[in-house]
Amino acid sequence: MSNSTYIIDEELFASKGSRILNYILDIIFIMCLIFALAFILAILAGLFQWNGILLWLSDMGDLSGQVVFIGVTIFYYTITEGFLGRSLAKLITGTIVVNENGEKPSFGTFLKRSLCRLIPFEAFSFLGDSGRGWHDTISDTYVVNKKDLAENLKTFHEFNLIGVQEVEA
Numbered sequence: 001m002s003n004s005t006y007i008i009d010e011e012l013f014a015s016k017g018s019r020i021l022n023y024i025l026d027i028i029f030i031m032c033l034i035f036a037l038a039f040i041l042a043i044l045a046g047l048f049q050w051n052g053i054l055l056w057l058s059d060m061g062d063l064s065g066q067v068v069f070i071g072v073t074i075f076y077y078t079i080t081e082g083f084l085g086r087s088l089a090k091l092i093t094g095t096i097v098v099n100e101n102g103e104k105p106s107f108g109t110f111l112k113r114s115l116c117r118l119i120p121f122e123a124f125s126f127l128g129d130s131g132r133g134w135h136d137t138i139s140d141t142y143v144v145n146k147k148d149l150a151e152n153l154k155t156f157h158e159f160n161l162i163g164v165q166e167v168e169a
Contacts, residue, residue, distance in 0.1 A: 006102050006156050014095040019126050019133070019143065024087030026076070033122040034072050070118065077114040082107045086146075096146040102153055105141055113139040 011103045014022075019161045038057060045053035060068075080087045086096045097113070105113075116122060116135035126133035136142060 004160060006153060008098065008100050008102055008142050008144065008149075009152065012142075012148050012152060013131050014093070014145060016127060016131060016145045018093045018095055018145075019131070022087065022089040022143070023094065023123055026087050027091060029088050030069070030076050032074055033076060034068060037072070038109055073117065074111075074114045078107075081113065082110040090143070094146050095143050097141050097143055097151065098149065098157065099141060101143075102149055105139070109139050109141060113141060115164050 029109075041053060042057055044050070045057070056064075077087060081097055084091065085098070090096060097105065097110070099109070113135045116138045119125075119134055122134045126136070130137075132142065
């Protein structure tokens with residue numbers, strides 16, 4: 001078998017349109033998650049008379065709201081990408097996060113990706129020439145079309161089998 005290693009090709013990169021759609025859909029999912037968590041927390045606080053929680057929810061200001069949004073965003077991306085290799089939006093658009101060899105990155109890499117999203121204006125960094133955002137370049141990850149990647153990997157591995165003799169057992 002050949003010792004060659006697969007390397008991601010730029011032609012597999014998700015389009016800027018897909019990246020924008022991923023961003024918009026993920027923000028919608030994050031907002032829905034925050035609403036659901038607040039709703040559940042309010043119901044529990046009402047049932048168990050946790051008046052402090054109810055007061056906090058009703059008096060939540062901009063700073064508290066931003067802290068909650070940041071925390072839920074980090075949680076959302078780390079968990080969905082860490083376990084699925086993609087966020088819910090990437091599931092819809094058919095894209096996936098991989099390393100340079102087309103494999104699923106480590107959970108720590110997904111956490112690093114999520115934390116990089118806190119960089120101001122980072123959400124627009126993928127609009128540059130490379131099509132990769134800062135959270136991609138800093139974490140050495142790529143957002144690619146899943147179907148195209150699978151076909152490309154299959155072709156790569158089939159090509160490596162050319163000239164290899166089968167060993168009979």
